[in-house]
Amino acid sequence: MHHPHKPLELTLARSARVLIVAHARARFPEECCGLLVGRLRAGKALVTRAVPAANIALPARRKRHFEIDPALLFTVQRALREHGATRHREVILGYFHSHPGGNARPSGADLAGAHEPGLVTLIAAPPRKAGRVPLRAWLRLGGGPSRRFRPLKITTDF
Ligand SMILES: [Zn+2]
Numbered sequence: 001m002h003h004p005h006k007p008l009e010l011t012l013a014r015s016a017r018v019l020i021v022a023h024a025r026a027r028f029p030e031e032c033c034g035l036l037v038g039r040l041r042a043g044k045a046l047v048t049r050a051v052p053a054a055n056i057a058l059p060a061r062r063k064r065h066f067e068i069d070p071a072l073l074f075t076v077q078r079a080l081r082e083h084g085a086t087r088h089r090e091v092i093l094g095y096f097h098s099h100p101g102g103n104a105r106p107s108g109a110d111l112a113g114a115h116e117p118g119l120v121t122l123i124a125a126p127p128r129k130a131g132r133v134p135l136r137a138w139l140r141l142g143g144g145p146s147r148r149f150r151p152l153k154i155t156t157d158f
Helices: 014-027 070-082 108-112
Strands: 009-013 033-041 044-053 091-098 120-124 135-141 148-157
Touching: 009 014, 009 120, 009 135, 014 033, 014 044, 014 091, 014 120, 014 135, 014 148, 033 070, 044 070, 044 091, 044 120, 070 091, 108 148, 120 148
Parallel strands: 009 044, 009 148, 091 120
Antiparallel strands: 033 044, 033 091, 120 135, 135 148
């Protein structure tokens, strides 16, 4: 997995925002999840696409946990390599997932999770199946006991 170089701000394509919100509502009351694809430029992560994934956590755990299908991760990484993504410098910037009925801050499970430092985590917090869905973005920092999340400013663009 590619390691972004510490973006401070996340710019989210409108289409990616729409997809994440729709996916979070559709999967409610379970957590949704997926990949964030885009570019890094001058301290900004530009998310050009969100790719929805199946939550393959055990059914009894899906309301509070997510696990992205590793086959999707492999497929997207291969597609980025094969389709001239290097030319556009598109990489997997990180993940998105939802906290149904919760808030958009990283949970204890997120903190304990194995997500790699340098990856972006975007959290959608649908209060119910319809209505406004707050989104917040975080950057994973540190490894082992020093791991934490730093908030990223989100702007919606292009
Ligand atoms: Zn979470």
